[in-house]
């Protein structure tokens with residue numbers, strides 16, 4: 673067996689030892705959302721440093737722990753408070769390690785959340801955007817290198833990275849809970865510098881609605897391994913050049929914090945609508 677499989681299995685053993693069977697859904701909590709993990713009942717909390725191979729983040733505002741617990745709806749949830757980004761200098765294989773562990777454990781679906789800049793001028797600051805599709809301008813892909821065929825295909829299809837059925841559930845959740853949800857295309861850049869106004873104009877021409885520095889590697893790795901994926905961006909700021917002023921990370925964090933309550937309501941409504949393990953309709957893929 674390969675080093676990667678050995679490393680994934682070592683991490684899965686630890687998760688299984690602490691939390692048992694794989695949960696119904698895993699949620700990667702983006703900037704400002706980390707607290708969501710503490711809303712889960714009967715939760716097991718594991719610092720990333722206690723999971724072999726799992727990379728820990730140094731970014732302020734990203735705590736770095738995996739919480740497995742029960743949502744108010746009864747769904748079991750793994751919440752990832754903190755993620756690592758390519759711009760921190762991690763190789764892309766480390767950026768996606770956690771998602772691969774979750775898939776190997778048997779978690780059927782993954783919700784990726786993030787903070788993003790709004791390219792679509794119809795989006796107001798603090799809007800939430802369901803990711804319909806992505807554009808990968810990171811200059812990296814987690815599947816580069818020898819393919820581990822027991823994980824997935826060499827050339828996996830990316831026609832529906834963001835599962836159509838999960839997207840319908842998210843829109844239904846938005847309607848039911850009253851938290852508006854825009855939708856659009858997320859474009860990933862390496863960062864850590866924000867974009868120039870010329871780049872944002874170019875990205876708009878390419879068809880992007882929002883821009884950020886995460887999510888795409890995790891989405892690709894999760895699809896490779898057959899997870900159903902959904903993504904929601906919090907539009908924390910108009911992207912560079914949309915308004916005259918400069919961009920400031922403090923403002924991004926402030927907006928993320930301001931929207932956290934609404935984002936939490938939407939997440940709760942979304943998770944409550946997910947199929948449960950063992951139910952007849954518990955598969956999302958291809959729906």
Ligand code: HPA
Nearest residue numbers: 787788789883884885911
């Ligand atoms: N650009 C890139 N990443 C971001 C932004 C942005 O404007 N806002 C939040 N994350």
